[in-house]
Amino acid sequence: MRFKSDILPEGAIIEMVRQGAYVKVSAIDPVSKLEVSIVGDPSVGPDILKSHAIRKLDRMLRARLEDQDKQRRRPQDIPSGWDL
Secondary structure, X not given: OOOXXXXXXXXXXXXXXXXXXXXXXXXXXXXOOOEEEEEEOHHHOHHHHHHHXXXXXXXXXXXXXXXXXXXXXXXXXXXXXXXX
């Protein structure tokens, strides 16, 4: 099961670390340096865990881009009541 992301053209760096009965999976976007982590059951398999981490990274990147877009559209030079 592969998750294709149009927002991650360079792919993601994946790190999996077993911690007791769980696996911590980190996904890093090499372009923006954004890192996300998930914790999962190792019995589900590494492909599914990687897919979930990449989906989370994709969601976080989309949210970051949306926030940046909102910041650009927000009028910055509107005088407040104190400026008059």
